[in-house]
Amino acid sequence: MPKHFGDPPDVAVGTGFKNRQALRDAEVHAPLMAGISGTQAEGADSIVVSGGYLDDADYGDVIIYTGHGGNDPQTKRQIADQDVAAHGNAGLITSQLQGLPVRVIRGAGGHSQHAPAVGFRYDGLYRVTDHWTRTGAHGFRLVQFRLERFEDQPEVPLDQLDLEGQPVALRKAVIQRQIRSTATVWKVKALHDDGCQVCGERLVVNGGTYSEGAHIRALGRPHLGPDTLDNILCLCPNHHVRLDYGGLYLSDDLTVIDADSGAVIGPLRTHPMHRISLSHIRYHRGLWTT
């Protein structure tokens, strides 16, 4: 059966469920065991956030979610690296790249203040805005995801609704990607006159040129990069996507490297007034290399 993306047919945001079988019957989350319902080809349509990973963090509208794999089924301890190609993880990456909506179900237990008291609760649609890898406290590599809740959805009620709750209309369009700008971004783009620091391209459009300011260490949780000149590159949209989504990284001598093949793309184009921070470059590189 092909996956259904978006709100379940007759389930309102905030609806409570006794167990995983009830989630499956209501078409909220199909797998009875796996936390991620997804494949690389289709994307992931739903996840269960159960606070099972110490490395997870739940801020309500933003969730830092650890992928699956590498833990011992008996002890739950991490005993191996996680793999971006494992099917649930690969599914969430496809959802990020394609901008697909992911249903989020929170389970009781764990340490999140947003978790329901008992059972499971459907908490609405999120999009995957970022993923990266990092070494956990146990020494193994984890795949992590940032999910952000779509706006214009009902608040999650404090009291759980039952299945009689009003269904939520399906969203027609979802935001796949947002380009943010700040006063510091404007300065960087002006210094480079909208020229991409990777390829030199200056996109000519009606009435001017266009570029994007790319934060090397991303703003917001969990990266908490600063909005400073030394953390921003002036890039064309294509190289901005590749920087953000792990398609390229920088070496200490400011060479741009293709993350997939390890091949040299070329030297970063620099400007004497625009120093780049080595520590932010290393932070970014650490997300995509070991």
Next chain:
Amino acid sequence: MPKHFGDPPDVAVGTGFKNRQALRDAEVHAPLMAGISGTQAEGADSIVVSGGYLDDADYGDVIIYTGHGGNDPQTKRQIADQDVAAHGNAGLITSQLQGLPVRVIRGAGGHSQHAPAVGFRYDGLYRVTDHWTRTGAHGFRLVQFRLERFEDQPEVPLDQLDLEGQPVALRKAVIQRQIRSTATVWKVKALHDDGCQVCGERLVVNGGTYSEGAHIRALGRPHLGPDTLDNILCLCPNHHVRLDYGGLYLSDDLTVIDADSGAVIGPLRTHPMHRISLSHIRYHRGLWTT
């Protein structure tokens, strides 16, 4: 004096002003006559929406705003074409390309239900999300802009506040550009396997490939393009920006043309299952050519 972008220092959204001098004194809108405060180099920091142009439309959170130039100072009648390079128009285009916030002031008069009863009112920050040209009923070419209100701002109150109103915090980051996706967009991207229909590029990122679905005739007001297969192209982000911002257009035989030079970029890459609508191509081309 360099322009100040963002909320005025001590003026709350909804604050009323007697006249243009009062707007100037409060650093809300500096020019006493011009509707647009802006230059190509700096961008536009504020506009006054007065309903002076029949071609304007005011939907509250979305404003269709006609640029300046070409009308007779005495009779206000349009007697010549407007020019994208005229300084206020060029300023609003820079604000679009750079993602700068524009203060919107509404004036009394005209036919908008959102206009104040008397004087002027500061209605908060908008971003310029689109611009195009078209021939008005009078036969002259107009430059038009779409402005969208930033979210997370106070509602415009029905009663005007006075200058004692609470100041609004300056936003740190603004959204420069949003990539939206729909179920139909996913189909088009799948048909082309994320390959750009202009250049063939397939952006490789960590865990997959990335492309964007670009509506030829844009969704939303005033274009009201449909979310159908024949109105969507699969593009790399660079060519998506150039399509949306008037850097390229298509001829009837599906040749991609550079809008600035008129040079041929190449044939559009097509797929037998993906028919493109000639009428949407012509609509888009009409925005950028006469």
